[in-house]
Amino acid sequence: MKKLGMFLSLFVLMSAVFTGGNALYAASKSITITGSTTVLPIAQMAAEAFMDIHQDISVSVRGGGSGVGIAALIDARADIADASRSIKTKEIKLAREKGIDPYANVVARDGIAVVVHPDNPLDSISIEDLKKIYTGEIENWKDLGGPSKSIVVISRDYSSGTFEVFKELVLEGAKVIDGALMLASNKAVSTTVSTTPNSIGYIGLGYLSEDVKALKVDGVKASEETVKKGEYKLARPLFMYTNGEPKGIIKTFIDFIFSPQGQKIAREVGYVPVK
Amino acid sequence: MIKEKLFKYLTLTAALCSVVFLFGIIFSIFKEGYSIFAEVGFFKFIFGRSWHPTHYPPEFGILPLIVSSILVTAGALLVSVPLGVGSAIYISELAHPKGKEILKPIVELLAGVPSVIYGLFGMAFLGPFISRVFGLPVGLNALNASIILGVMVVPIISSISEDALNLVPRQLIEASYALGANKWETIIRVILPAAKSGVISSIVLGFGRAIGETMVVLMVAGGATSIPRSIFRPVRPMTSAIAAEMGETTMGSSHLHALFGIAIVLFVITFISNLITEWVMRNRGKNGA
Numbered sequence: 001m002k003k004l005g006m007f008l009s010l011f012v013l014m015s016a017v018f019t020g021g022n023a024l025y026a027a028s029k030s031i032t033i034t035g036s037t038t039v040l041p042i043a044q045m046a047a048e049a050f051m052d053i054h055q056d057i058s059v060s061v062r063g064g065g066s067g068v069g070i071a072a073l074i075d076a077r078a079d080i081a082d083a084s085r086s087i088k089t090k091e092i093k094l095a096r097e098k099g100i101d102p103y104a105n106v107v108a109r110d111g112i113a114v115v116v117h118p119d120n121p122l123d124s125i126s127i128e129d130l131k132k133i134y135t136g137e138i139e140n141w142k143d144l145g146g147p148s149k150s151i152v153v154i155s156r157d158y159s160s161g162t163f164e165v166f167k168e169l170v171l172e173g174a175k176v177i178d179g180a181l182m183l184a185s186n187k188a189v190s191t192t193v194s195t196t197p198n199s200i201g202y203i204g205l206g207y208l209s210e211d212v213k214a215l216k217v218d219g220v221k222a223s224e225e226t227v228k229k230g231e232y233k234l235a236r237p238l239f240m241y242t243n244g245e246p247k248g249i250i251k252t253f254i255d256f257i258f259s260p261q262g263q264k265i266a267r268e269v270g271y272v273p274v275k
Numbered sequence: 276m277i278k279e280k281l282f283k284y285l286t287l288t289a290a291l292c293s294v295v296f297l298f299g300i301i302f303s304i305f306k307e308g309y310s311i312f313a314e315v316g317f318f319k320f321i322f323g324r325s326w327h328p329t330h331y332p333p334e335f336g337i338l339p340l341i342v343s344s345i346l347v348t349a350g351a352l353l354v355s356v357p358l359g360v361g362s363a364i365y366i367s368e369l370a371h372p373k374g375k376e377i378l379k380p381i382v383e384l385l386a387g388v389p390s391v392i393y394g395l396f397g398m399a400f401l402g403p404f405i406s407r408v409f410g411l412p413v414g415l416n417a418l419n420a421s422i423i424l425g426v427m428v429v430p431i432i433s434s435i436s437e438d439a440l441n442l443v444p445r446q447l448i449e450a451s452y453a454l455g456a457n458k459w460e461t462i463i464r465v466i467l468p469a470a471k472s473g474v475i476s477s478i479v480l481g482f483g484r485a486i487g488e489t490m491v492v493l494m495v496a497g498g499a500t501s502i503p504r505s506i507f508r509p510v511r512p513m514t515s516a517i518a519a520e521m522g523e524t525t526m527g528s529s530h531l532h533a534l535f536g537i538a539i540v541l542f543v544i545t546f547i548s549n550l551i552t553e554w555v556m557r558n559r560g561k562n563g564a
Binding site: 094188 | 325327328329330331339398399402403406412413414415493494497498499500501508509511518519520521522524527528530
């Protein structure tokens with residue numbers, strides 16, 4: 001009898017775990033958000049403001065990266081996956097197999113600023129020259145009209161969303177030179193560029209500061225307006241993926257992100273609003 | 276009686292837990308990682324010179340990462356062995372008891388500093404300093420990582436070596452003095468050889484710590500994936516490649532398997548270094564000192 005009781009309780013526990021959190025979440029009214037560290041500041045601040053309004057709903061936000069977020073959405077461990085890249089075909093296939101239908105909500109836009117040390121005389125760069133620098137074809141600033149100093153090329157890590165967009169928009173399938181410094185965060189790139197006179201790097205628009213100098217790209221300044229108008233070429237959408245079109249409390253949350261207050265948050269953390 | 280038995284089994288469970296954890300970890304990294312060896316080929320994976328995991332087609336050669344790890348770790352030992360063994364000798368043999376009381380906890384405190392703080396220091400201060408002193412374009416390189424890792428490993432080498440030095444029998448030391456040897460001769464000719472196995476295992480443990488350290492190398496090593504031609508080059512040790520790329524990679528992709536493949540290589544290296552420590556320690560018992 002005792003054993004049977006144990007089995008039963010175990011069974012209940014296991015089924016609660018395996019039938020996916022969704023049913024449980026809805027009952028306790030909570031939303032789980034996981035994913036890109038680029039989207040993290042929006043999600044986090046929006047969650048706080050959202051919970052002030054909707055005190056019966058709790059929103060938990062975690063980072064981990066776009067890949068982690070999308071994997072969590074596929075495994076039904078998260079209701080919303082933050083991503084700084086669009087979902088890959090392989091991931092869509094995986095999601096379909098598990099009965100998840102990823103739906104893209106573009107919540108903001110992110111411009112990638114090309115940055116150099118403040119003492120660098122250069123003001124503008126073309127995407128073509130940028131590609132030449134990152135593939136090793138140009139190795140000296142004098143080729144771009146600067147002083148004769150070798151260029152310290154700084155990039156983000158191979159699997160970061162920022163690298164992926166840079167790869168797509170600038171490198172167009174070419175390889176970054178092996179000698180480039182691959183750094184783990186926007187902050188690391190900006191710190192290193194600000195302390196390294198002959199370096200060049202790229203960071204999210206939201207991470208721009210006085211310590212580094214942003215170059216015009218193809219003659220266009222990296223700014224909110226130019227990104228919004230589509231003039232600035234190094235820009236990308238930021239996503240919150242949901243399972244199907246958002247419904248219920250998830251819709252309430254996504255709607256909040258699109259509201260003037262939510263979009264104001266996106267701007268405050270350095271991104272470009274979409275509405 | 277029952278209490279005793281209960282206690283015995285409780286502690287046995289605790290001990291078995293470690294075994295379960297270890298085998299669980301081994302099993303999961305091998306399960307996720309073995310497929311890359313099949314996909315890329317063992318030699319191409321270990322000795323491939325190009326690491327472009329997200330390029331199309333991807334290239335999974337981890338030789339630059341292995342060389343980086345070894346270079347940085349060797350550099351760290353160059354810094355930490357003289358400092359660690361030196362401070363152990365001073366603390367155990369030469370220091371005034373009061374000085375020892377102050378010095379010992381300070382050295383051990385070094386071990387308590389979180390690695391991210393070491394990393395910040397390397398990034399914000401040591402990096403710019405190195406680039407100025409050596410006239411380098413950038414200070415995030417193997418040298419920077421070696422120095423910081425070296426300092427981190429000092430307390431490990433120092434405290435284990437010191438224990439070994441303390442265990443050297445008094446008679447041996449007194450016999451040395453009786454033969455007319457002075458302090459220096461006694462330390463170099465008698466105490467250090469007698470404590471050899473403890474000192475060596477402290478160094479091997481330090482090696483394991485240095486090659487496995489992640490945060491510091493992620494922050495200060497620079498992260499370039501070329502095979503470094505000198506210690507002034509930015510490098511990408513295995514741990515930092517795993518840490519930096521794991522978060523954003525696609526689940527189930529070859530890239531993920533390759534990162535687990537790196538973890539296997541790293542695991543095998545640290546496993547061997549631990550075996551060496553065990554072996555050295557065990558031989559100590561046999562040789563009598």
